[in-house]
Amino acid sequence: MGENNVKEIKCSSVEDFIHKISYNGELYGLRSNKYIYRGESSDEYKLIPSALREQNHEDLVNLVKTYFPTFxxxxxxSESFQMVAEYISLHLFYMYCDYRGLHIPNTNDFRHKLIGKVNIDDILYNKSTWLPSEYIEIAGLAQHYGVYTRLLDWSRNINVALYFAVSGLMNFDESEKPENIVLWVLNTTVLNTVEKDHDGIILSIPEYAGNPNLCAQKGVFSLYSIKSYYKTDHAEFFDNNDKIVKPLDEIIKEEINSGNEEPILYKILIPTPQNYELYNYLCNEGYDASLIFPGFEGTSKTLKENLYWSNQKQKNKQ
Known part of the structure; x- marks a missing residue:
């Protein structure tokens, strides 16, 4: 339907990318408030949210067996099992946060079930889509602190996305570093924002107040919402067949007919930095860990990252 919805751009070097994205460069037009950005430290990573990634599936299975053994x-x-696992994850996150007096969005399905019996079947039976719109705020908060959800993190700031792509390289052994890092750029003007329950790709900007990390990172979430057939006429298919897992770029290619001449999603491949040049570029722009993670954690991370890239520079001189 929309092969032209996604455009891949390969840069020849880090310097080539910086030139293209800077003022008067051919990619400078992508620095606009109609776009949001996501950085990946490897071109082998797919745009699949954490709750749907294969390597996290066993954790979700064990979660259901532990906290809902009667299910x-x-x-x-299956899709129905996945819904149950995600509901339990969010319910537990909500319950523990509330118990410790942490500020969380008021969500009736969780607020009214903090004590007493929880009948997940009754709760999920009434959902027309997954995630339902009333869960997205709490799911965004949970996602930000490592809970598996079907949200994908984006930023309204291109340099924040580049920071995450560059900082993630510290997790690779030298021999395993990818060929490219990736900057994803998504045009938001053809997508829906959260107003009511509907299936398809929707976007959500969480409240920044009270969450300094999320505010500093200018976070946005995307959700590929599916129709829920939990306990309906289609329940047998929903219960028995494997859930459908597709990267967001494939979904955009296959399901969106925008009528726009320009792409909806850009995949910009940048050769993996072997030196400090891209990190130095970001630091000169004022984007390092001390900005991305306000407080003592960010300051400590900045020291570690400065040392890492200083060592990389020394290695390349040898």
Whole structure:
């Protein structure tokens, strides 16, 4: 339907990318408030949210077995099982945050079930889509602190996205570093924002007040919302068949007919920095860990990252 919806751009070097994205460069037009950005430290990573990634599936299975042992299922890879696992994750996150007096969005399905019996079947039966709109705020908060959800993190600031792409390289051994890092750029003007429940790709900007990290990172979430057939006429298919997992770029290609001549999503490949040049570029722009993670944590991370890239510079001189 929309092969032209996604455009891949390969830069020949870090310097080539910086030139293209800077003022009067051919990619400078992508620095606009109609775009949001996501940085990945490897071109092998797919745009699949954490709750749907294969490597996290066993954790979700064990979560359901531990906290909802009476749940009967035929296929632990089905959409219905996935909904139950995600609901339990969010319910537990909400419950523990509330118990410790942390500020969380008021969500009736969780607020009214902090004590007493929780009948997940009754709760999920009434959902027309997954995630429902009333869960997105709490899911965004949970996602930000490592809970598996079906949200994808984006930023309204291009340099924040580049920072995450560059900082993630510290997690690779030298021999395993990818060929490219990736900057994803998404045009928001053809997508819906959260107003009511509907399926498809929707965007949500969480409240920044009270969350200094999220504010500093100018976070945005995307959600590919699916129709829920939990306990309906289609329940047998929903229960027995494997859930459908697709990267966001494939969904955009296959399901969106925008009528726009320009792409909806850009995939910009940047050769993996072997030196400090891209990190130095970001620091000169004022974007390092001390900005991205306000407080003592960010300051400590900045010292570690400065040392890492200083060592990289020395290695390349040898």
């Amino acid at each position: 009967k299922y035929k296929n632990d890879n």
